[in-house]
Amino acid sequence: MREFNEKEVETLKDIILYRRDVRGNRFTDQLVPQEVLDDILFAGVNAPSVGFSQPWEFVIVDDLDVKNKVKDTFLEENEKAKELFKDGKLDAYTALKLEGITEAPVNIAVFYKPSDHPVLGQTSMKEVGEYSVVCAIQNMWLMARSLNVGLGWVSILDPVKVKKVLNAPEDRKLIAYLCLGYVDFFFENPELERLNWRKRKNKDEVVFKNGY
Secondary structure, rough: OOOHHHHHHHHHHHHOOOOEEEOOOEEEEOOOHHHHHHHHHHHHHOOHHHHOOOEEEEEOOOOHHHHHHHHHHHHHHHHHHOOOOOOOOOOHHHOOOOOOOOOOOEEEEEEOOHHHHHHOOOOOOOOHHHHHHHHHHHHHHHHHHHOOOOEEEEEOOOOOHHHOOOOOOOOOEEEEEEEEEEEEEOOOHHHHHHHOOOOOHHHHOOOOOOOO
């Protein structure tokens, strides 16, 4: 069994610490080579999954017309979201660049494909199948960062409309819409932390022992 040395552990810590959610104003027009995209997808398909179900599917989007149709749903949903931030954060929210759908060279829609038979470990908690897909996304995010490629997760979307744009089968569920590409630079700290949108929680605030 492969064992890892201290230097490799420190490198993984750095990749985790310096992972960033990249916005559209950071992407460059440099194309992502197929071998780099393959490495990122390799990370996704080798993620852990409940019952080894591997319930993920990935739709690669590089056609501008398709991207624009997806972006239309972002624009619609973003207008709705603004209504929720009128407590003093509206100006800050409006100033944020929250997606990079057309700026990023590559988009990846990540879907959950439900199983047509019982899945080991998923009989009591149905949602763990979708959690498995999120594990794949996190793997991809870390691999992208290790390759100095930016990745942003666009969650302000209508999943039903995105499914229609991508001709997804009825039973598939959109889990994430990702924007992928090289960037001009990575922020030292997460952008929302830099803008004082939220403060970072420390470990002692969220770790408990033997119950709450």
